[in-house]
Amino acid sequence: MSYTDAFFYFFAALTVGSALVVTFSRSVIYAAFALLFTFLGVAGLYVLLQADFLAVAQIMVYVGGILILLLFGVMLTTRVTNAEITTGTVQGLPATVVVGILLGTLILLVSRATWNVQESLPDVTGTTTEIGERLLTTFLLPFEIAGILLLVAIMGAAMIARSTDKTKEAA
Amino acid sequence: MPDIIFQSTKHFWPEITLALTFIAAMIFEFATKKRTTGTGILVLLGLAAALVQLPSAPSEPVSIFGGMYAIDPFSTFFKYVIIVTGMVVVLFSFQSQELKKESGHTGEYYCFIAAVTFGMVLMTGSSNLVMIYLSIELVSITSYILAGFSKSLRRSSEAALKYVIFGALSSGIMLYGMSLIFGLTGTLDLSGIRTALASGHAVTTGWSFAALMAAIVLMLAGFGYKVSVVPFHFWTPDVYEGAPITITAFLAVASKAAVFAVMIRFFYVAFFDNMLASTGVYSSFRNVDWSMILAVLSVLTMTLGNFVAIWQDNLKRMLAYSSIAHAGYMLMGVVVMSNFGLSAIMLYFVMYFFMNLGAFYVVMVIADKIGSENIDDYRGFGKRAPIISVGLSIFLISLTGLPPTAGFVGKLFLFSSVMASQFIWLAIVGVLNSVVSLYYYARVLKNMYLREAPDGDESPIVFSKVTSAVVILFIIPNILLCFFYQPVLTFAQRSIAILLPGL
Amino acid sequence: MIESYIPIFLILAVAVVFGVVSANMSWLLGPQRPNRAKNSTYESGMEPVRTAHDRFSVKYYMVAVLFILFDIEVVFMYPWAVQYRNLGLYGFVEMVVFIGILLVGFVYVIKKGALQWD
Numbered sequence: 076m077s078y079t080d081a082f083f084y085f086f087a088a089l090t091v092g093s094a095l096v097v098t099f100s101r102s103v104i105y106a107a108f109a110l111l112f113t114f115l116g117v118a119g120l121y122v123l124l125q126a127d128f129l130a131v132a133q134i135m136v137y138v139g140g141i142l143i144l145l146l147f148g149v150m151l152t153t154r155v156t157n158a159e160i161t162t163g164t165v166q167g168l169p170a171t172v173v174v175g176i177l178l179g180t181l182i183l184l185v186s187r188a189t190w191n192v193q194e195s196l197p198d199v200t201g202t203t204t205e206i207g208e209r210l211l212t213t214f215l216l217p218f219e220i221a222g223i224l225l226l227v228a229i230m231g232a233a234m235i236a237r238s239t240d241k242t243k244e245a246a
Numbered sequence: 247m248p249d250i251i252f253q254s255t256k257h258f259w260p261e262i263t264l265a266l267t268f269i270a271a272m273i274f275e276f277a278t279k280k281r282t283t284g285t286g287i288l289v290l291l292g293l294a295a296a297l298v299q300l301p302s303a304p305s306e307p308v309s310i311f312g313g314m315y316a317i318d319p320f321s322t323f324f325k326y327v328i329i330v331t332g333m334v335v336v337l338f339s340f341q342s343q344e345l346k347k348e349s350g351h352t353g354e355y356y357c358f359i360a361a362v363t364f365g366m367v368l369m370t371g372s373s374n375l376v377m378i379y380l381s382i383e384l385v386s387i388t389s390y391i392l393a394g395f396s397k398s399l400r401r402s403s404e405a406a407l408k409y410v411i412f413g414a415l416s417s418g419i420m421l422y423g424m425s426l427i428f429g430l431t432g433t434l435d436l437s438g439i440r441t442a443l444a445s446g447h448a449v450t451t452g453w454s455f456a457a458l459m460a461a462i463v464l465m466l467a468g469f470g471y472k473v474s475v476v477p478f479h480f481w482t483p484d485v486y487e488g489a490p491i492t493i494t495a496f497l498a499v500a501s502k503a504a505v506f507a508v509m510i511r512f513f514y515v516a517f518f519d520n521m522l523a524s525t526g527v528y529s530s531f532r533n534v535d536w537s538m539i540l541a542v543l544s545v546l547t548m549t550l551g552n553f554v555a556i557w558q559d560n561l562k563r564m565l566a567y568s569s570i571a572h573a574g575y576m577l578m579g580v581v582v583m584s585n586f587g588l589s590a591i592m593l594y595f596v597m598y599f600f601m602n603l604g605a606f607y608v609v610m611v612i613a614d615k616i617g618s619e620n621i622d623d624y625r626g627f628g629k630r631a632p633i634i635s636v637g638l639s640i641f642l643i644s645l646t647g648l649p650p651t652a653g654f655v656g657k658l659f660l661f662s663s664v665m666a667s668q669f670i671w672l673a674i675v676g677v678l679n680s681v682v683s684l685y686y687y688a689r690v691l692k693n694m695y696l697r698e699a700p701d702g703d704e705s706p707i708v709f710s711k712v713t714s715a716v717v718i719l720f721i722i723p724n725i726l727l728c729f730f731y732q733p734v735l736t737f738a739q740r741s742i743a744i745l746l747p748g749l
Numbered sequence: 750m751i752e753s754y755i756p757i758f759l760i761l762a763v764a765v766v767f768g769v770v771s772a773n774m775s776w777l778l779g780p781q782r783p784n785r786a787k788n789s790t791y792e793s794g795m796e797p798v799r800t801a802h803d804r805f806s807v808k809y810y811m812v813a814v815l816f817i818l819f820d821i822e823v824v825f826m827y828p829w830a831v832q833y834r835n836l837g838l839y840g841f842v843e844m845v846v847f848i849g850i851l852l853v854g855f856v857y858v859i860k861k862g863a864l865q866w867d
Binding site for chain 3: 122128132135136139140141143144147148150151203204206207208210211212215218219221222223225226228229230232233236
């Protein structure tokens with residue numbers, strides 16, 4: 076086992092382990108903090124795949140942004156009716172069976188299928204230049220559409236936040 | 247590269263117009279004060295501007311932006327349906343009392359309609375998995391906001407929340423399916439996937455084949471969610487009931503059209519071999535029996551939709567289940583995957599546009615008048631509001647698929663295309679389902695005509711002239727298209743050309 | 750390839766060690782003579798008796814959402830900036846279109862007063 080493998084198993088364990096905490100933790104706050112480690116683990120896996128730009132973007136956007144948003148979300152909503160927000164489960168048995176079957180099938184397929192793999196990684200010092208090139212040529216259309224999508228999100232966020240204020244005034 | 251971009255933009259003007267409409271409406275929204283109808287008119291003009299550019303689309307399929315997007319008669323047909331639906335919804339919204347309660351916010355509402363129309367139009371032409379995902383997300387996120395637009399209504403917020411949660415799950419599942427496809431074929435481009443599968447570049451036997459099947463089932467979950475195919479339909483009744491009724495109508499017609507377009511393109515381009523095009527029936531690679539999977543989904547969808555609709559007391563909710571059932575009917579056309587089936591789906595969408603928008607319009611104006619969507623409150627309406635009641639009756643008969651209405655022709659072609667491809671049992675299930683649907687549609691008619699208003703009130707309910715005129719405007723095509731469907735059919739048949747690699 | 754990450758792992762290790770060490774050093778080295786007044790929570794001279802869970806203003810949420818959106822914008826801009834010379838004028842125009850789209854959103858947010866804290 077080379078040290079790359081060691082890193083891989085470390086990050087994989089970090090990702091899966093913290094994801095399990097996210098799923099099974101009954102406290103939303105704990106789940107949100109566990110998610111931090113899931114994101115970090117995924118970023119680590121990106122690094123091992125030599126996707127350095129993606130790894131940094133993952134940390135910037137998910138750890139630095141989305142996670143903060145999630146925590147704000149939790150803080151906005153806790154104790155609304157003097158009840159701790161916890162997650163409960165219903166229909167545990169059927170859900171476990173269905174998810175178990177799905178998981179088993181996917182593991183079987185993913186491990187047995189012949190994947191279209193590159194024999195060796197391209198010899199690049201960093202992916203950023205390549206991403207920059209592709210983003211503005213081949214992937215120009217999705218890139219600009221992403222701009223429109225962000226614009227919709229900005230507008231929606233502004234609308235939601237403002238109307239909440241209005242109801243507060245009315246109350 | 248600049249040349250490709252210039253070449254591409256030349257064909258991309260309708261989409262650019264829509265995007266500009268959205269941005270212009272947004273600027274208008276913050277630059278002017280309290281001119282909400284103005285934003286609506288601006289959006290309406292923008293949609294019209296995009297619409298008039300559609301006829302000049304090239305008649306031969308063109309691939310633009312390096313294979314990201316396809317301009318072909320097939321997508322153009324759906325763009326007509328989507329943009330016209332968008333315009334009709336804007337016009338409905340001018341009249342909706344429900345939206346007036348959100349005074350000061352309606353400007354944003356129109357902006358979002360422009361954005362969602364843009365997204366749906368993009369869906370029809372997306373020929374790369376990245377574009378498919380992005381356009382579906384653009385439509386989804388905008389729809390979440392629109393579904394929860396009536397902030398003062400609790401059920402509207404509930405609808406938006408349920409929509410978001412189910413939507414996030416299904417889009418995650420779909421992304422996973424896409425990643426499996428990418429892993430197996432090494433490309434995100436639909437025609438690239440086709441080439442990889444056909445050339446044997448990607449392994450399509452044994453476990454890899456099973457993985458490919460699984461990937462496509464996962465993709466189907468994503469598409470199925472958006473068109474509310476059973477078992478991914480759970481969100482539909484609550485969202486349709488909670489969302490502003492104009493948005494419900496929009497989701498029921500345009501959103502379904504867009505997803506059907508992208509779903510057909512996905513299956514057709516990536517997995518179907520057109521070697522047998524002479525017979526008009528496409529064979530799939532490796533003789534995968536897609537049709538069976540889709541046929542089962544289709545049967546489940548229409549049966550569940552129709553049977554649950556029977557128990558509904560809220561007309562809006564009933565129409566939601568009816569739209570689930572209709573998704574099932576239309577799925578039959580995808581099952582057969584023949585030229586006949588495709589043109590039948592397209593014809594059906596035109597009919598569906600008239601009958602469904604008509605029905606939702608009547609529900610809207612009645613809800614604005616009496617403040618209820620409950621079927622029991624429709625008692626005695628036949629006498630009290632004759633034009634509206636006749637209109638609703640015709641739309642519901644059309645939805646059932648009985649002559650002499652447009653819905654009959656739509657179902658006739660759909661069922662014939664299924665029978666032509668030897669799926670006799672599927673056609674029979676479809677017909678039986680239509681019979682079931684008659685039961686709950688007729689219940690509304692019974693309440694309107696055969697039962698007295700609870701308090702014996704027979705005073706006429708007066709609707710404005712505009713309302714009556716709109717209802718009549720919708721009645722005319724619902725009847726006329728039963729007899730003079732030929733132009734629409736010809737147009738649909740001419741529009742089945744989908745961009746394929748090497749074309 | 751992985752070797753180029755050694756500095757990052759080093760800095761990570763240093764950060765963790767520094768954090769752990771400095772947090773525990775004062776406990777190790779400093780004198781410990783606790784009394785009631787010292788142990789009480791200090792909050793501007795007021796007794797903090799409320800629950801720590803409190804509802805935050807939705808404004809924070811708004812700021813967080815906008816932060817993410819413009820964060821993503823910057824993530825997109827970075828690879829373009831790296832490739833700026835090769836992409837030339839067309840890359841520039843394309844980027845201006847992208848930034849222009851988001852600029853409309855920014856002006857919108859300001860005009861609508863979503864960032865006003867009142």
